[in-house]
Amino acid sequence: MKIFKAIGLTKILLFALIFFYNVSLVLGQTEIEKLKELSIEDLMNLNVITVSKSEQKLKETPAMVFVITSKMIKEKGYSDLFDVLNSTAYFQIQSEHGHWTKGGIINLRGNRSGDSGNNKVLLLIDGIKISDYGGEGLFMGLNSIPLYSIKQIEIAFGPNSTLYGKDAYAGMINLITNTHDNFAGYSYGTFNSQKIYAGVFHKLTDDFNFNINLYSYKSDEQDPTSISKSYKYRAVFPKKPYTSIFYRASKNNMISLGFNIYDFSVKYILFDILASETYGSNPNLYATEYSTLLGAKNQFCNIKYEKNIIENLNLSFDYNYTVNEFNPMTANLYLGDLDRMFVANKDSLNSIDPFYAYGGRKYYYFRTRSHNFDAKAIYNFTSNLKNVSGFSFSYIDGIPVISEGKGGNPITTDRQRNNYLHNFNTMGFFTEFAYRTSYNLLLTAGGRYDYSNNYGNTFMPRVSAIYNYGFNVFKAVYSTGFLAPSITQVYFESVTTFSWIKPNENLKPETTSNFEFNYDYINKNFRISTNIFYSKFSNIIAESVENGDSVYVKIGNDSFYVPLLQSENIGIGEHYGLNIFLLKRINRMFETYINYSLLLGYDDVNNKRIKLNNNLIANHKINLGLTFNYKLLSIYGELIWISDKKIKSNHFLSEYAVLLDENGYLLFKSALLTNLNIRLNNLFDSFSMYLRIKNLFNHEYYGQTINAQWGSPMVLQDMRRIDLGIELSF
Amino acid sequence: MKIKYLTYLIITLISDSIYSQFDEYTVKAQFMERFTHYIEWPEGSTIKNQEIPFRIGVYGENHFENKLNEIAELIEIKNKKVELREVDFKSILDCDMLFISKCSEEELNKIIRIAVGRSILLISDSDGFGKKGVHINFYNKNDKINFEINISSTRRDTFKISSRLLKLARIIE
Numbered sequence: 074m075k076i077f078k079a080i081g082l083t084k085i086l087l088f089a090l091i092f093f094y095n096v097s098l099v100l101g102q103t104e105i106e107k108l109k110e111l112s113i114e115d116l117m118n119l120n121v122i123t124v125s126k127s128e129q130k131l132k133e134t135p136a137m138v139f140v141i142t143s144k145m146i147k148e149k150g151y152s153d154l155f156d157v158l159n160s161t162a163y164f165q166i167q168s169e170h171g172h173w174t175k176g177g178i179i180n181l182r183g184n185r186s187g188d189s190g191n192n193k194v195l196l197l198i199d200g201i202k203i204s205d206y207g208g209e210g211l212f213m214g215l216n217s218i219p220l221y222s223i224k225q226i227e228i229a230f231g232p233n234s235t236l237y238g239k240d241a242y243a244g245m246i247n248l249i250t251n252t253h254d255n256f257a258g259y260s261y262g263t264f265n266s267q268k269i270y271a272g273v274f275h276k277l278t279d280d281f282n283f284n285i286n287l288y289s290y291k292s293d294e295q296d297p298t299s300i301s302k303s304y305k306y307r308a309v310f311p312k313k314p315y316t317s318i319f320y321r322a323s324k325n326n327m328i329s330l331g332f333n334i335y336d337f338s339v340k341y342i343l344f345d346i347l348a349s350e351t352y353g354s355n356p357n358l359y360a361t362e363y364s365t366l367l368g369a370k371n372q373f374c375n376i377k378y379e380k381n382i383i384e385n386l387n388l389s390f391d392y393n394y395t396v397n398e399f400n401p402m403t404a405n406l407y408l409g410d411l412d413r414m415f416v417a418n419k420d421s422l423n424s425i426d427p428f429y430a431y432g433g434r435k436y437y438y439f440r441t442r443s444h445n446f447d448a449k450a451i452y453n454f455t456s457n458l459k460n461v462s463g464f465s466f467s468y469i470d471g472i473p474v475i476s477e478g479k480g481g482n483p484i485t486t487d488r489q490r491n492n493y494l495h496n497f498n499t500m501g502f503f504t505e506f507a508y509r510t511s512y513n514l515l516l517t518a519g520g521r522y523d524y525s526n527n528y529g530n531t532f533m534p535r536v537s538a539i540y541n542y543g544f545n546v547f548k549a550v551y552s553t554g555f556l557a558p559s560i561t562q563v564y565f566e567s568v569t570t571f572s573w574i575k576p577n578e579n580l581k582p583e584t585t586s587n588f589e590f591n592y593d594y595i596n597k598n599f600r601i602s603t604n605i606f607y608s609k610f611s612n613i614i615a616e617s618v619e620n621g622d623s624v625y626v627k628i629g630n631d632s633f634y635v636p637l638l639q640s641e642n643i644g645i646g647e648h649y650g651l652n653i654f655l656l657k658r659i660n661r662m663f664e665t666y667i668n669y670s671l672l673l674g675y676d677d678v679n680n681k682r683i684k685l686n687n688n689l690i691a692n693h694k695i696n697l698g699l700t701f702n703y704k705l706l707s708i709y710g711e712l713i714w715i716s717d718k719k720i721k722s723n724h725f726l727s728e729y730a731v732l733l734d735e736n737g738y739l740l741f742k743s744a745l746l747t748n749l750n751i752r753l754n755n756l757f758d759s760f761s762m763y764l765r766i767k768n769l770f771n772h773e774y775y776g777q778t779i780n781a782q783w784g785s786p787m788v789l790q791d792m793r794r795i796d797l798g799i800e801l802s803f
Numbered sequence: 804m805k806i807k808y809l810t811y812l813i814i815t816l817i818s819d820s821i822y823s824q825f826d827e828y829t830v831k832a833q834f835m836e837r838f839t840h841y842i843e844w845p846e847g848s849t850i851k852n853q854e855i856p857f858r859i860g861v862y863g864e865n866h867f868e869n870k871l872n873e874i875a876e877l878i879e880i881k882n883k884k885v886e887l888r889e890v891d892f893k894s895i896l897d898c899d900m901l902f903i904s905k906c907s908e909e910e911l912n913k914i915i916r917i918a919v920g921r922s923i924l925l926i927s928d929s930d931g932f933g934k935k936g937v938h939i940n941f942y943n944k945n946d947k948i949n950f951e952i953n954i955s956s957t958r959r960d961t962f963k964i965s966s967r968l969l970k971l972a973r974i975i976e
Contacts, residue, residue: 108829109877113837113971120946121827144826253946456931513907544864596865 120253133507135517135537135550137230137591137604137652143251146220148700149709150750150765152260152268152796154246155179155216157226160696160711160748162604162652163244163670167689177214182230182608183648183672183690184243191215193556195233195241198248198342201375204240205397207441207471208559212369212397213346217325221258221270222286224251231587231606232554235521235535238465238501239557242585250329252284260798262765266292268798283332290325323348336380344371347400367437368400385454391447398440401483438484441560443469461519462504470496471560495564497527499557505535515539523555527563528582531555548591556583562614562640568626574616575639583642585610600656606649608674613644615678648674648685662703668696683721687738691716705754713746745770746792761800768792830948831941832870835859835900835926838939839880843963848922850881850899857883858897860890862914863904896921903927903937911935920960933975938962942973951975 108116131138141157151157158164158179167178167186178186184193192210196203196218204211220226226248233241257271269289276282324347331340346369372395379389449463472493475484484490505519520534537550558580567574589606616638623636650673656666672692674685686692693716701708719738733739747770752763839857844850850857857880859871875885888894895901895917903914903925915936918925925937933940933951938960940951951973957964 108825108833111833113834113841113968116830116833116837117947117949117971119825119830119948121825121830121943121948 131593131595132539132541132546133515134229135535135539135548136233136552137548137589137602137606139228139230141226141228143224146223146226147752147754147761147763148702148707148750149698149711150748150752150763151220152765153216153220154218154226154248155214156748157220158215158246159713159746160698161228162654162668162696163230163650163672165691165694165715177216179215180690181243182606182650183674183685185689186210187559187614192240192559193243195237195245196248197246198373199250199340199375200247200377200391201340201342201373201393202395202445203342203371203373205441205559206395206443206445206467206469207397208240208557209397209439209441209561210559212371212399212439213325213344214348217290217327217344217346217348218248219268219270219288219290219327220248221256221288222250222254222272222329223248224254225249230604231550231589231608232533232552232585233535234531234533234554235505235519235552236461236463236503238503238521238523238533239499239531239555239582242554242556242583250284250286250331252282252331252333254802256800256802258798258800260763260765260796262796263794264293266290266294266794266796268796281332281334283330285331286327286329288325288327290323292323294323336378338375338377338379340373340375340377342371342373344369346371368402369439370396370398370400372396385452387451389447389449391445391449393445393447394443395445396440396442398442399438401438401485438475439472439561440490441469441471443467457509459507460504461507462502464500464502466498466500468496468498469560470494471564473559473561473563473565493564495560497525499523499525499527513541515541525557527578528558528580531582531584544594544596546591546593546595548589550587550589550591552587552589554585554587556585556614558582558614558640568635572635572638573624573626575637577639577641580614580640581612581642583610583612583614583644598658600654602652602654604652606651608648610644610646610648610676612642613646613676613678614640614642615644617641617643617679643680644676644678646674646676646678648672650674662701664700664702666696666698668694670694686718687720689718689720689741691718691743705756707750707752707754709748709750709752711748713748715744715746717741717743755802759802761802763796763798763800765794765796765798767794826870827943827948828866829870831928832867832874834941834948834950835871835902836874836878836880838924838926838968839900841965841968842924844881844899844924845922845961848899850922853883855883856886857881858886858888858899860888860895860898860901861904862890862895862901863906863910865889866904867902892917895923898923900924900926903929903932905929908935911937918960922960924962925956939972949973 108119111119131140139161141151141161145151146157149160151160155177159166163182164179165181167180178190179194180186181194186192187210190210190212192204192208194204196211226246229245229247231244233245237245251272253274255273258269260266260268267290270287272284272286274282274284326345327343329340329342331338333339346367348367374394376392377389379387381387445465445467447463447465449461452460452462454460472484472490473495475493482489484493501521501523503519503521505517507515507517509515516536516538518534518536520532523531523533533553533555535550535552537548537552540547563578563580564576565574566576585608587606587608589604591602591604593602594600617640623634625632626635627633650671652668652670654666654668656664658664670693672685672690672694675682676685676688677683693714695714696711698709698711717740719734719740721737722733722739730737746768747766749766749769750763752761754761756762849855859875861867861871871887875887879885888897890898890901892913895914899922901914901918901923903911904927906914906929911932912935915925924939926939926941927933927937928941930942933953936953936956938953938956940953942949942951950971952964952969953975954969955976
């Protein structure tokens, strides 16, 4: 509790509570009191958040659906996507507090993220695909995706490839941005973390408006050397003259620009990420012995035309151009060196060679560029029969992960890039009919055919029945999904002193079939949602070690006897589970909810059956939340309990073996996490303040990585975070 | 410097546009109250009977939660106290104003049959309900709430609608 003592947390909390409460009493004016003064013409000019659309989605989407509104985002103190998912059914933290692909990771329904971070859940912003078209997941942590400009988050659980094609595998998240608010905010928190954000909307005419959203995050992040158990057992690095401190800072910027003119909308989004792989992202990867500076730029440009051609027909056409690219100067470095780079101005990256003294460096590079065309038609044949059909085409050129070993050069020229470039294209057709036999019963059936010159054909059907009766909604859904092999899985080749990783151009997509039953009861003061699912997986891609297939490789003048590694379709699996969500509005001030998720099953990779719980998936997760609203004051408290989990470590012969149990497992004990958000809304009509305290009582948890069995997940992260923020809306 | 420029940009851009967002049903509840200023209930209705409160009913799913209650506590409609209730077919007749949530065509037809000529102002927010005979139907356009008025239904049930309200509405003949 040193941190809290140092900053006098108790006093701050007490002060904040008293201050927030008193101000709310003095300045309290409810939304209704404000609206009372408006004329009917004024009311017609107000922008509204449409609840009915959310509920319609719940009732008509053939999937378990969870909708989070901007009101909930503010009330619960969610600042980024990672915060939300940690509090949402079936999601579990895989790696906390990271800003690169291997940090800020969640898993969904027992689907652990692969080498490409967050690659099992499709992420969209306003329908624009943010997940990489080359199958590499996200080139950033989920905590690099801010929510200040988000009006609604829609999460659909289970595969959804029938409408969205590849990568809608375990679930789908669509963030819908708010195009009507003007706001600006600043927050300061532990580890010298600062967030600045602003959004502007301007309407020039009825048919022309534009919006700008900006976000900047900068943090020193924590220093893991003081809390890391595995750091104590480090054996290989750091050695002199390497510095013994980790690089850890993160610096991320996001900009989103958009305009709408008549039936056209144009949007540009940039995520500029500068983060570290070991700390901040993953203090444990590669045994926490070095840290890596990673810079990545993710850019998305979308042009959309949408029009109701006739009353029953809606047409839309989309063109997306996306570029996800690492900074070619990205390299394995050590903190002292990185500090020299980081404090220098941005133009000086080329001018410093931090490894000059150490005789070697290793550069990473990675790029996906894609052109994507989508056309969609929604046609209402009658009031009871609707069809959604579409076509999509993607042209992708990608460069898999390149890691140039000692003496290698950064990939900075087109000539270098062309040596590694691989082109492929995919196209898909889909159609889905929805027929309402009566008001109470909606039947849907559809399918999607995709062709890729890289991995061949797939057909993804979906059928469902949705029955509404009063406040009750029942759903039975059969859905399918596929996960395309990533560029790296197909084309990556690496010869090192540890292994020879070979490319595999014959990889097939991973596929999943999913059955689920869903029941919702929703009335104004009470909600219950239950879900049961069963998912079967085949063609799981994993890196195989071909026994007896080790070979000699020559690196420089030395020969090394190394195993051959290759990504192959060598896995199957079954996951099943249930979720129960109960929400009760006790009175006008209090609302409470509880959510329980159970996950069971196994993955069978390379003829080795591993129970989910032995593969870093907790079987049980409970969320318990309480919201209090009084006039301007809003307080939200949440407890998250996650049961234990473990993973077999490959460090049983190394110095880290002391951290393992007798069977060679790394054990993660159950954990109790907490969130507290105190918010004072609309002071003087436009000013808000908030205080967020995360994980007050638990400071040693998580930090495991995608490759936890190779890393040393016992490096525990300090989960405590405190933020104090102000916000202005106008 | 960056912050300075950002501030300039924001100030320039917002100088003539003040926006904020409200919950959809909070605003619809306000609309329902305002409608009563521009509508005269038919002669012979209980609207002028001061002993009977102004009764607002909600049929089906109640998205308003407490918003109508809060209005009811704060204001009077037609100089009368306001009473709120969730209704079924049997209790529809005990309303002066009825909000109909999304329901089946059969249910809607039944409600309209019950309400015809009984001085109950019908309001809804579902596509097509205006055409089917509901007096006032909300619809959303560009995240704003608009409404349509079915002139035939209001004439049939002898509600008098002010020209100001008609001017703002999309008219269904």
